[in-house]
Amino acid sequence: MRRRTLPGLLLPFALLLTACGGASSANTAGNTDGKGGVVLDIGDQRGGYEAILRASGELDDLDYRVTWSTFTSGPPLLEAVSARAVDLGGVGNTPPVFAAGSDSKIVVVGATHGSSAGEAIVVPEDSPLKKPAQLKGRSIAVAQGSSAHYQLVASLKSAGLRISDVKLNYLQPADALAAFSRGKVDAWAIWDPYTSQILRTAKARVLTTGEGVVNGLGFQVASPAALKDRKKSRAIGDLLIRLQRAQEWVFEHPEAWAKVWAKETGMPYEVALDAVKLTHGTRVPVAVDAAAIASEQQIADTFAELGLIPRRFSFEDYVDTRFNRDLPASSAAPRSYGKASS
Structure with missing residues (x-):
């Protein structure tokens, strides 16, 4: 029965918040909640910043106007930032590395730290694979x-394997879901909310998670041109503060946010709530500090060594710390809902 629901799952998967993935398109729509002469163009992802800010009331009483461009993933969002089509957008820990590696015009201005439990490699429930070392020679779907x-x-690497030891299938989530569900790949490397959805709606189990192996960071990334504009820079600073308050609201109201998120993305409420409690609601706004920069540098160096980005570079050259304020260190522990909420 679960496998027969596959066609109905593909559309919600295509619409979900994808802070990290590959190619997509953009749609621009005006937002007239604010007032005043400054217009801040924000690159968003469905069920992302606009939904969080609106649900938490943080779009009220703006003294600038906001417009939204919607993307389904991080890399094309950063292409838009580099092209000055948008002033600011939020992505995961890897898209800034690929963008900077291509010498894109981007600046990291904010960060969050959350649980990496939703970063997972999943396998079919009846798979003989029991540990990551057994992935050698196996086919794995992943979004490049x-x-x-x-x-x-x-x-x-933690399992003593190299990327060349496995067969990579570069697939975006909807195609990866189809391949996984039809047995075309042995495993799927995925992130939440896809992790929560696949575990609830298909016969799958987690082989391993990103806990202890990835940094759990997400970033707000701005256009250099917007930062040079005094009024836009002030608006960006204000929006980052509002995002901090909105994230606090998400943690304090997980059920309310899950209802909004489910409506925005088309995923079932139960899946949304799972994802909120597993990863999405665990995020803590943190400083873009030396530790965060060093962690991202490690990612950059890794992909450079693999030949997956065009050049080596210093991640620090793509960071602006003016908005760090008194935020906690990037190593601050993610929020936890505890066993009672799991």
Whole structure:
């Protein structure tokens, strides 16, 4: 029965928040909640910043206007930032590395730290694979340039394997779901909320997670041109503060946010709530500090060594710390809902 629900699952999967993945398109829509002469163009992902800010009331009483461009993944969002089509957007830990590696015009201005439990490699429930070392020679679906891509590399390394020891199938989530469900691949490297959805709606289990192997960071990334504009820079700073308050609201109201998120993305409420409690609601706004930069440098160096980005570079050159304020260190522990909420 679960496998027969596959066609109905593909559309929600295509629409879900994908902070980390590959190619997509953008749609622009105006937002007239604010007032004043400054217009901040924000690259968003469905069920992302706009939904969180609106649900938490943080889009009220703006003294600038916001417009939204919607993407289904991080890399094309950063292409838009580099092209000055948007001023600011949020992505996972790997898209900035691929963008900077291509010499894109981007600046990391904010960060969050959350649980890596939703970063997972999943296998079919009846798979003979019991540990990551057994992935040698197996086929694995993964979105190129995604946080799952790095999590896969790091997990293989921890198991004594190299990326060349497995057969990679670069697939975006909807195609990967189809391949996984039809037995075309042995495993799937994925991130939440896809992890929560596949575990609830298909016969799958977790082989390993990103806990202890990936940094759990996400970033807000701005256009250099926007930062040079005094009024836009001030608006970006204000929005980052509002995002911090909105994230606090998500943690304090997980059920309310799950209802909004489910409606925005088309995923079942139960899946949304699982994802909120597993990873999405665990995020803590943190400083873009030396530790965060060093952790991202490690990701950059890894992909450079694998020949998956065009050049080596210093991640620090793509960071602006002016908005760090008094935020906790990037190593701050993610929030936890505890066993009662799991």
